[in-house]
Amino acid sequence: MIELVRTENLHKRFGELEVLKGIDLSVSEGETVVLLGSSGSGKSTLLRCINFMETPSSGRVFIRGEAVGTERAGKLTYNQADLCQLRTKVGMVFQHFNLFPHMTVLQNVMEGQLTVLKRSRKEAGEKSLAQLDRVGLADKAGEYPSRLSGGQKQRVAIARALAMDPRVMLFDEVTSALDPELVGEVLKTMRQLALEGMTMICVTHELGFAYHVANRVLFLNDGAIHEEGNPQQVLRNPQTQRMREFLEGHSLFKLPD
Ligand SMILES: Nc1ncnc2c1ncn2[C@@H]1O[C@H](COP(=O)(O)OP(=O)(O)O)[C@@H](O)[C@H]1O
């Protein structure tokens, strides 16, 4: 099994606040991992450290076995060009889609390919259409984002990330800002990606998604991975009091019989 993402003793501090207290994470190719945790437990920070939108305070990140950063005299340094390269391999989708309003859907999906990957317009256009088709939105290529629903915008944001040919996709509460009736179409797209073998780390409060789609669930608490396992085991039969309390707070979710 190929290990795509690995973190070793990852720490992140913001001043006095230590948000991540030594995270050891390993995600294999094709695996879907769901990261659960209360608000403020550091889920976003962990994802952001994996694609280096935040620089870890200490510890290492490896993408496909390659260590990110260079160690000299015990100090880690990060080269901007390397981080830019890394972010093409580690796609990320956020709660707020951040599409450019003055560009069509197609132009939005093409943009990163043109500016970061230096693809030709022809190649970027073809790639974009293929990815829009993958999320079921090829017919919206010529529309402006303002004409799309929130769910459609989020699927465009997913297509935009996929068009960079990432090795792994990070999803940070991508359905949290959507009207309830639009959540399903985005989760369906993510489920489809998982079935196609995409490697994914998803922060979500959608326990149904975790239950049915994840290969593994991690519960982040007090800066550490507090409990982990297959979703059936963790969600049905939590081993720790904290995890039980967290699940009770999500009592709207009913486990299948
Ligand atoms: N850039 C930052 N500067 C200072 N504190 C931050 C910053 N980003 C996050 N934090 C703090 O780190 C903690 C974890 O935040 P976050 O990773 O966003 O949690 P989650 O995504 O689980 O809700 C919170 O207490 C938050 O206020």
Ligand SMILES: [Mg+2]
């Ligand atoms: Mg968050």
